[in-house]
Amino acid sequence: MSLLDVFSKCGTNAKSEGKVAIVTGGTSGLGMETAKYLASRGAKVIITGRTKTKLDKAVDEINKYSTNKDIVGKQVDYGNLTSIRSFVTDTIATQPKLDILINNVGAIGIEDKLTQDNLNSMMQVNYFGAFLLTYLLFPLLKSSAPSRVINISSLASALGHVNPDHLNDVNVYSSFELYSNAKLANILFAVEMSKRTVGSGVSFYSLDPGLIQTDFFRYLDNEILKKILNSALHLIGQPTATAAKAPLYLAIDPELDKYNGKHFRSCSEFYTNWYAKDEELNRRLWEKSKELVKISAKEDWEIVKVSNDNVI
Numbered sequence: 001m002s003l004l005d006v007f008s009k010c011g012t013n014a015k016s017e018g019k020v021a022i023v024t025g026g027t028s029g030l031g032m033e034t035a036k037y038l039a040s041r042g043a044k045v046i047i048t049g050r051t052k053t054k055l056d057k058a059v060d061e062i063n064k065y066s067t068n069k070d071i072v073g074k075q076v077d078y079g080n081l082t083s084i085r086s087f088v089t090d091t092i093a094t095q096p097k098l099d100i101l102i103n104n105v106g107a108i109g110i111e112d113k114l115t116q117d118n119l120n121s122m123m124q125v126n127y128f129g130a131f132l133l134t135y136l137l138f139p140l141l142k143s144s145a146p147s148r149v150i151n152i153s154s155l156a157s158a159l160g161h162v163n164p165d166h167l168n169d170v171n172v173y174s175s176f177e178l179y180s181n182a183k184l185a186n187i188l189f190a191v192e193m194s195k196r197t198v199g200s201g202v203s204f205y206s207l208d209p210g211l212i213q214t215d216f217f218r219y220l221d222n223e224i225l226k227k228i229l230n231s232a233l234h235l236i237g238q239p240t241a242t243a244a245k246a247p248l249y250l251a252i253d254p255e256l257d258k259y260n261g262k263h264f265r266s267c268s269e270f271y272t273n274w275y276a277k278d279e280e281l282n283r284r285l286w287e288k289s290k291e292l293v294k295i296s297a298k299e300d301w302e303i304v305k306v307s308n309d310n311v312i
């Protein structure tokens with residue numbers, strides 16, 4: 001543990017030996033750094049990314065950092081819900097347990113269009129993908145309880161708004177508005193999930209990681225703006241190694257159990273967006289999201305719960 005850890009709230013001595021963790025978007029930036037930390041604390045880590053070459057490179061880099069070599073890369077494209085469903089099927093078939101899920105995939109500047117799943121492309125990559133993955137992996141998380149899910153949000157969520165009837169409008173919002181709306185939806189879904197699964201032993205958190213030194217704006221098509229914004233991030237953002245201490249802390253520190261459903265900035269509880277208090281809105285967002293990602297009767301553990309009259 002470094003001297004910085006001693007003074008930072010992010011410091012944790014907790015280990016993750018024997019745990020299995022999924023970090024989505026683990027091929028670069030915050031996700032890769034978080035995967036390194038989890039691996040070096042002993043967890044088996046599964047990272048996702050879209051391309052095999054980037055995944056192989058990331059797995060190599062994590063292996064170099066950690067003495068634990070139990071690192072796996074899986075190809076998952078959030079622009080395609082079938083790809084997420086295949087990843088879930090593979091995970092359930094190959095992993096007897098899942099202790100930590102970090103929903104980290106995120107992007108801005110993606111072309112504003114409907115995907116083959118009929119969802120707005122920005123909303124799908126930044127929100128619906130994580131919603132579907134978490135919904136489908138919940139039974140495995142529950143059978144592995146105590147387990148945790150961390151949704152990586154952003155300060156941009158403060159500028160977001162959520163209208164369940166207009167989640168997939170195209171040519172209405174700017175990329176930044178869509179990003180803000182999706183990052184807000186990530187906070188709301190952590191809150192709603194925590195309420196709907198009380199007693200399951202699975203805890204849900206959302207995290208604003210602050211500005212980080214990554215090339216996050218690389219998908220913008222305006223070359224000048226892309227350069228300016230990425231340079232600004234590298235100038236004023238935190239190093240990824242600093243930023244990743246927050247998701248690590250939320251994933252493994254034993255103190256966190258009592259904060260189910262809460263929003264964090266860095267490693268302290270932070271104001272949860274006021275939309276989270278609107279129970280009717282959150283219910284509508286939940287129902288609409290299930291409908292839009294086409295949760296089938298077989299996938300729907302809420303139906304199973306009601307029909308069996310069991311407490312989940």
Ligand SMILES: NC(=O)c1ccc[n+]([C@@H]2O[C@H](COP(=O)([O-])OP(=O)(O)OC[C@H]3O[C@@H](n4cnc5c(N)ncnc54)[C@H](OP(=O)(O)O)[C@@H]3O)[C@@H](O)[C@H]2O)c1
Nearest residue numbers: 025026027028029030049050078104105106154211212214
């Ligand atoms: N950087 C910041 O200042 C900042 C601030 C607040 C919040 N955040 C949030 O932090 C998270 C990580 O961001 P970062 O800065 O570390 O960015 P990053 O380096 O660009 O990492 C993004 C990750 O998401 C994956 N990804 C992007 N589009 C995808 C898609 N369509 N399907 C599957 N995977 C996809 C990328 O994988 P491939 O490209 O390899 O497929 C990559 O691994 C994001 O959720 C972001 O919103 C970042």
